[in-house]
Amino acid sequence: MIACSAVQESSTSTVSAETKEVKTAEKQAPAKAKPPAKAPTKPLPQLMEEDVIPSLKAILEAQHDLSEIELSFQDDRLEGSFLKNENTYSFWAFFPNGVLTGPKGFSLSSYGSGASTVEPFLIDEKKITGKHIVFWVEKRLAAQGIIPVWKD
Numbered sequence: 778m779i780a781c782s783a784v785q786e787s788s789t790s791t792v793s794a795e796t797k798e799v800k801t802a803e804k805q806a807p808a809k810a811k812p813p814a815k816a817p818t819k820p821l822p823q824l825m826e827e828d829v830i831p832s833l834k835a836i837l838e839a840q841h842d843l844s845e846i847e848l849s850f851q852d853d854r855l856e857g858s859f860l861k862n863e864n865t866y867s868f869w870a871f872f873p874n875g876v877l878t879g880p881k882g883f884s885l886s887s888y889g890s891g892a893s894t895v896e897p898f899l900i901d902e903k904k905i906t907g908k909h910i911v912f913w914v915e916k917r918l919a920a921q922g923i924i925p926v927w928k929d
Contacts (some may be wrong), residue, residue: 781831782847782858790859791843799857808928818877821850821875821876822850824877824907825850825855825906825907825910826850828906828908828911829850829855829907829911830848830849830850830855831909832908833848833857833910833911833915834846834848834909836911836915836924836925837857837859840861840924840925842861842862843859843860843861843924844859844860844861845859845860846858847859853868853871853872853873853874853875854870854871854872855869855870855872855910856868856869857869857914861923863885865887866886866923866929867885867886868883868884868885868886868914868918869882869883869884869885869886869923870882870883870888870910870914871883871884877905878905881912883913884915885917885918886887887920887921887923902915
């Protein structure tokens with residue numbers, strides 16, 4: 778007759794020690810670094826004067842066939858005008874509530890005529906920056922054939 782017996786050792790003390798080591802290691806791990814605080818958003822007039830107008834002016838001045846370029850921001854409206862081939866073009870980007878998160882519109886006139894229909898402007902953007910405004914004004918002018926779509 779053969780008899781087998783098996784005795785299981787208690788691993789409670791080993792597991793507890795390992796668990797304590799793991800928990801201690803987790804507690805000692807440095808906390809994730811918090812992202813730096815976001816800079817406060819600029820008021821709309823300041824954003825236009827510091828970020829939008831200089832960038833947009835540089836884009837328009839780079840076009841060899843545009844002259845008498847004027848850009849300004851007043852009464853919650855970015856206004857621009859220039860000459861191309863002896864024809865006057867004017868555009869307006871409206872911010873009626875004085876903030877980027879409110880309603881926005883865009884209008885363009887050419888050849889001395891009145892303003893075109895006011896079109897929605899920046900309606901799909903979640904967080905609008907000065908770069909977005911410059912980009913979309915440039916794209917609107919390119920869509921009308923006033924400035925080239927493609928850059929060399």
